[in-house]
Amino acid sequence: MKVTAMDIYKLLPKTNCGDCGEASCMAFATKLSEKETDLKLCTPLDPEGMEKLEKKLAPAVREVTIGKGDKQVIIGGDEVLYRYELTYYNPTALVIDVHDELEESELEERINIIENTEFERTGELLTLDAIAVRNKSGDSQKFIKTVSRLKNSIYPLILCTLDPDNMKAALEVVGDERPLIYAATENNLEEMGQLAQDYQCPVALFVPGDLEKMKQLSHSLRSQGIKDIVLDPGTFVGDGIGDTLDNFVMIRRLAVEEKDEDFRFPIMGIPALMRLGSKEDPVTKSIKEATVAATMLNKYADILVFNGTDIWELIPVLTLRQGLFTDPRKPQAVDAGLYEFGEVTEDSPVLLTTNFALTYYTVEGDLKSGKANTYLLVLDTEGRAVDVSLAGGQLNGKSVADLIKETDIENKVNHKKMVIPGLAAPVSGEIEDDSGWEVAVGPRDSSAVPDYLLEKL
Amino acid sequence: MDKMTQLLKLLENTKSIEINDFRMDFDELELQLMPAVQQVVQQAVQTRKAASEVLPMEDFKPPIQEYPGKVAEVQLGKGSRKPVYLGGQQALYRFEEAQPNAPVVTFDVFDIPMPGLPRPIREHFSDVMDHPGEWAKKAVKEFGANMVTIHLIGTGPKVMDKTPREAANDIEEVLQAVDVPLVIGASGDPVKDPLVLEKAAEAAQGERCLLASANLDLDYQKVAQAAVNNDHAVLSWSITDVNMQKTLNRYLLKEGLTQNDIVMDPTTCALGYGIEFSIDIMTRTRLAALKGDKDLQMPMSSGTTNAWGSREAWMKKEEWGPTDYRGPIWEIFTGLTMMLNGVDIFMMLHPTSVKLLREIGETFVKDYMTTDLPDISDWITQLEG
Numbered sequence: 001m002k003v004t005a006m007d008i009y010k011l012l013p014k015t016n017c018g019d020c021g022e023a024s025c026m027a028f029a030t031k032l033s034e035k036e037t038d039l040k041l042c043t044p045l046d047p048e049g050m051e052k053l054e055k056k057l058a059p060a061v062r063e064v065t066i067g068k069g070d071k072q073v074i075i076g077g078d079e080v081l082y083r084y085e086l087t088y089y090n091p092t093a094l095v096i097d098v099h100d101e102l103e104e105s106e107l108e109e110r111i112n113i114i115e116n117t118e119f120e121r122t123g124e125l126l127t128l129d130a131i132a133v134r135n136k137s138g139d140s141q142k143f144i145k146t147v148s149r150l151k152n153s154i155y156p157l158i159l160c161t162l163d164p165d166n167m168k169a170a171l172e173v174v175g176d177e178r179p180l181i182y183a184a185t186e187n188n189l190e191e192m193g194q195l196a197q198d199y200q201c202p203v204a205l206f207v208p209g210d211l212e213k214m215k216q217l218s219h220s221l222r223s224q225g226i227k228d229i230v231l232d233p234g235t236f237v238g239d240g241i242g243d244t245l246d247n248f249v250m251i252r253r254l255a256v257e258e259k260d261e262d263f264r265f266p267i268m269g270i271p272a273l274m275r276l277g278s279k280e281d282p283v284t285k286s287i288k289e290a291t292v293a294a295t296m297l298n299k300y301a302d303i304l305v306f307n308g309t310d311i312w313e314l315i316p317v318l319t320l321r322q323g324l325f326t327d328p329r330k331p332q333a334v335d336a337g338l339y340e341f342g343e344v345t346e347d348s349p350v351l352l353t354t355n356f357a358l359t360y361y362t363v364e365g366d367l368k369s370g371k372a373n374t375y376l377l378v379l380d381t382e383g384r385a386v387d388v389s390l391a392g393g394q395l396n397g398k399s400v401a402d403l404i405k406e407t408d409i410e411n412k413v414n415h416k417k418m419v420i421p422g423l424a425a426p427v428s429g430e431i432e433d434d435s436g437w438e439v440a441v442g443p444r445d446s447s448a449v450p451d452y453l454l455e456k457l
Numbered sequence: 458m459d460k461m462t463q464l465l466k467l468l469e470n471t472k473s474i475e476i477n478d479f480r481m482d483f484d485e486l487e488l489q490l491m492p493a494v495q496q497v498v499q500q501a502v503q504t505r506k507a508a509s510e511v512l513p514m515e516d517f518k519p520p521i522q523e524y525p526g527k528v529a530e531v532q533l534g535k536g537s538r539k540p541v542y543l544g545g546q547q548a549l550y551r552f553e554e555a556q557p558n559a560p561v562v563t564f565d566v567f568d569i570p571m572p573g574l575p576r577p578i579r580e581h582f583s584d585v586m587d588h589p590g591e592w593a594k595k596a597v598k599e600f601g602a603n604m605v606t607i608h609l610i611g612t613g614p615k616v617m618d619k620t621p622r623e624a625a626n627d628i629e630e631v632l633q634a635v636d637v638p639l640v641i642g643a644s645g646d647p648v649k650d651p652l653v654l655e656k657a658a659e660a661a662q663g664e665r666c667l668l669a670s671a672n673l674d675l676d677y678q679k680v681a682q683a684a685v686n687n688d689h690a691v692l693s694w695s696i697t698d699v700n701m702q703k704t705l706n707r708y709l710l711k712e713g714l715t716q717n718d719i720v721m722d723p724t725t726c727a728l729g730y731g732i733e734f735s736i737d738i739m740t741r742t743r744l745a746a747l748k749g750d751k752d753l754q755m756p757m758s759s760g761t762t763n764a765w766g767s768r769e770a771w772m773k774k775e776e777w778g779p780t781d782y783r784g785p786i787w788e789i790f791t792g793l794t795m796m797l798n799g800v801d802i803f804m805m806l807h808p809t810s811v812k813l814l815r816e817i818g819e820t821f822v823k824d825y826m827t828t829d830l831p832d833i834s835d836w837i838t839q840l841e842g
Binding site for chain 2: 082083084097099119121134135136137138160161162182185206208209211212215216219222223234235236238239240241242243245246249250253254257258260261262270272273275276277283286287288290291294295298299307310311312313315316319320322323324326328358362365369387
């Protein structure tokens with residue numbers, strides 16, 4: 001349940017001092033309820049009031065920061081079980097592992113791949129978020145050596161060893177950068193908890209396949225005064241994927257619906273475990289690892305560790321994450337107006353589409369890949385697709401006529417002919433009447449547009 | 458405290474106890490272990506004067522909910538078909554109650570050779586694409602299809618303009634070739650589709666196929682009547698709109714169909730092309746069903762094949778890697794996401810995608826924590842690569 005601005009206002013000092021940058025305490029309260037400002041900006045608030053408000057404003061799932069400064073990623077922060085109820089916060093952090101038995105050249109190559117993995121889609125550059133360093137050797141010197149190299153990485157780190165001495169050794173190197181300690185278990189709980197406290201780092205709690213025990217251990221960590229915890233209930237694959245899912249869902253439901261303090265933390269999944277003992281070919285392994293990741297992404301994973309680095313494995317993962325974490329409350333729109341593709345002249349054709357982001361970027365992709373030379377009029381339909389805006393009335397003769405005037409397209413081309421999307425056929429006459437332009441009904445799918453332009457014009 | 462610490466240390470180093478016959482003793486020790494750890498920890502904290510109060514803790518209780526409604530069960534396949542059942546869920550998740558029927562995959566087969574199919578699919582079926590019967594047989598025999606969807610694309614006025622009678626012949630060919638239930642799809646022409654489906658339904662009388670589809674843009678009454686008269690079920694297709702789905706379902710129920718004769722297709726937007734809209738619609742639809750909305754209690758279907766329209770699935774682009782892998786993975790992601798949000802039946806194209814989707818789907822009918830789970834506690838050191 002989201003807190004209201006009034007609930008928050010009641011606990012504010014009501015001085016209207018303006019230190020926070022807002023005109024009044026009520027305005028500040030409103031911004032706080034929308035998560036658009038920071039409580040710490042309220043200077044007159046006493047520590048007790050601060051604590052009360054922090055608690056009130058705390059999301060169902062605690063936000064945990066891994067890393068520091070410009071090398072950090074925030075995970076958790078969710079308020080709801082289903083994205084349509086509000087939105088999901090803080091996209092799942094995508095992490096790739098390295099280990100301390102790699103040859104130097106292998107390590108360098110792997111770091112290079114991880115740091116350079118990127119994929120652009122719908123105007124957004126999608127990248128990874130962190131690197132997990134595994135103490136595969138069990139040897140502290142090797143671990144330190146690899147961790148020292150990773151200190152220069154552009155990404156925050158996850159330190160993976162169950163040996164508290166080796167963890168301490170690594171923390172001496174990078175402990176000031178807030179790496180995630182992976183992991184506290186039932187066997188090392190006290191020591192890892194102590195390290196998390198000493199170095200002020202978040203700590204992952206790894207309790208495979210036993211939520212009851214996880215609750216007890218999480219409670220112990222909390223009793224120790226530790227606030228930043230990440231829960232790894234175990235990633236079981238194959239026939240075990242059902243249990244993995246059940247555990248993830250139960251944790252999140254306990255956090256959101258029951259406000260169970262021991263489970264109000266981000267959840268960690270390790271799709272890399274798909275490769276543990278697997279004898280399948282490399283391609284199958286990568287496909288399956290991505291599949292496990294997709295399962296957990298859909299059901300509440302806040303951070304995922306991969307072993308595979310193939311771009312074709314990561315592109316679908318990055319794309320799914322982008323979709324899941326799109327805010328359903330905001331229309332997905334691009335700026336309306338006139339766009340140019342290729343080399344345009346006064347003879348160039350003029351196309352029409354809507355400003356729904358998916359529609360626009362699909363058309364854009366098609367025009368670019370088809371190497372079309374054309375103008376594209378993008379109509380403000382409040383972020384609606386062609387068929388939807390047709391039904392909703394945003395796409396009509398008058399709105400298109402207005403767009404023609406606003407963009408001054410009549411002074412850029414020597415003709416008055418426009419190609420509209422096939423789905424917009426019902427308003428072609430209306431557009432002709434209101435704008436005085438000649439309208440041709442184009443293909444239903446924009447992938448056919450470049451060929452259409454070559455053939456028809 | 459020292460004794461406890463010693464005991465804990467002792468336990469750490471005596472893993473063999475686990476498999477001894479002293480199971481009861483070990484359980485007792487295990488029970489004492491946790492409070493002991495807490496105690497140790499809490500005392501340590503107290504000495505540091507931090508967070509000294511003992512936090513209250515309640516017992517772990519699985520968050521199981523009660524649902525007033527349930528999803529209707531739809532049987533497909535009768536007569537000479539092996540039946541397949543869809544839906545029947547009484548809960549949202551497995552840990553609440555395992556679902557009675559595993560998700561089902563139906564392989565896409567076409568009545569024409571479909572040169573436009575992506576290469577990774579054509580390479581599996583190119584030898585049988587001239588004969589829908591052979592195509593269907595291969596999907597069942599070699600790739601274990603639960604069902605087959607025969608798309609009568611050739612009836613499209615702009616495709617081959619096959620007559621409804623010719624379409625009925627294709628249906629007969631496929632019925633002869635395989636004994637799995639069929640989904641019968643038309644060409645997407647709102648005027649001709651009802652006529653095609655009517656003839657196809659007659660040809661498959663008593664075999665309980667799923668007629669795809671009825672929607673608000675065509676004569677859904679004719680489609681519904683074809684189902685009622687020949688004992689088939691109907692796919693009720695709406696476009697990412699829960700209210701439109703509800704309206705259409707109501708109309709179909711008025712035509713004499715029951716909840717057990719309807720499967721809903723709320724539209725699957727592919728990964729990267731609006732999949733989040735489909736997630737929201739599927740989630741809301743299934744939650745409404747379990748809350749008791751009788752107009753939305755039918756099983757759901759996904760046109761997962763839509764994934765192949767995504768350029769990431771088929772477009773040649775070196776920096777994205779081979780399309781041989783991208784295509785199947787795009788289809789898996791699209792289908793899997795729908796499955797995790799309640800979908801019961803999947804129309805798919807690629808054998809690898811089908812296999813992986815089914816592997817995960819089959820765990821949905823098992824009870825929580827009844828599978829042998831491997832020991833993953835040492836994955837940090839054991840994982841190669």
